[in-house]
Amino acid sequence: MAGYSSLIRDSKPRVRETSAPKRAGLTVNDLYEHLKEMAVLYTIRPGERVNELELAERFDVSRTPLREALNRLVAENLLTFVPNRGFFVRELHRQDIFDLFELRRSIEASAVQLAVERADVKDVRALRKFWKDTMKHKAQAPAAQLVARDEEFHVRLVALSGNNEMVRTMYGINARIHFVRWIDLEQRGHDAFAEHLDILDAIEARDAKRCRELTETHITWRMEEIAKVVDAGVVRLFSR
Template identity: 45%
Template sequence: MAPRGDETPPPQSSVERVYEELREQAIRFDLLPGDRINEVELSKRFGVSRTPLREALNRLVADGFLTFTAGKGFFRRNLEVKEVFDLYEMRQRLEMMLAELAVERASPEAIEEIRGFLEISRREDPTRSVYDLVRLDEGFHERLAALSGNVEMLNVLKDINARIRFVRWVNMERGRRTRTQGEHLEILEAVAAGDAGRARDLLQTHIDGRLEQITEAIRDGYAMIYMRRSGQG
């Protein structure tokens, strides 16, 4: 039986809580590349036993954020150029397919909702952090993908976005935001006009995952990560 509107939702499970918090730390590289995960310390911090902690850590291995070595434990996965390149390529092709479906299925009301979102995201706001800007960028792409009506493909896109978020954060630091915002509007207008070919072409150019660019972003990202650690020391 469905719960009544006045009923309190069930509390988040300890596994889910630990998983969500550690996943966010991994995405932001608060867990540094190659670092060993201290399970004893995490058990104390989260107030959970090793069983739910291990379940959460194994989920993060499956998601691609951690690695596990028998006899040694869990480690934050390194940023690998080939892996990030493959994820960008997959994201690009996936979004191009989703755009085709969006042209077929999107309602005018849903397109207008994204226009409204772009009006907000394009505003210059000095209080927004780079992390906020990346989330707004993801927000556009995931809203556009949702126009397809294909929940499974959208969920795959969200997982890819989480794994490449740090590299996008580095690129946003380089001041790509203004050009990105203009391209978002062009892509949306192509979908609104029912021009699947143009929408695909624009997305192919917009999601720029060139190997040399990714290599440079990862190099700069490592510099930022370890400068941040130095500043905390």
């Protein structure tokens, strides 16, 4: 999936130092991708109003395509819109993150059970190779790259179910929890990554019960864990 994952270049969530490209004919899709990256990484701080005039000048576009791109992000719950006030960056609330992880756990646990029934062995083994290759270079890889690769693993895991709606939902969830998972990886390291291969083992063994148990354990976050990561993220955002 082209988008924010491929745009991240270093290991720290921060404002990009390079200016946005200014070129004639910037499409709504182009704007959407740039603005999505800003929303996902909280380039504009949580709760702050989006300055449409500043963005229009920065990207050298009129307000019409800019608003169309912003409205797409509202539909994806990456921004909020308040009538007569404008667009705002979503808040970083503990309960919202907790709810998203519950949703993710539910979707992935159901998806792996379907994968036990439907997945082609070649696809499972290709995903295993992808993750082993990732782990070979994890010590040198920046956190941004590892989070992106982990997101790709989980999307491909869900895709083994053969259910495209589950895959689409996963993309949306990943975008909304991306920043929190980035902060968590920087704090805790790679401990949870080892469980990925266990899940694939269970799929190949066609063991639905073990698949679900491993997946639920892998994704479950307690509220106190989320609170620590969200608090660390807020400190990071408001100290930069």
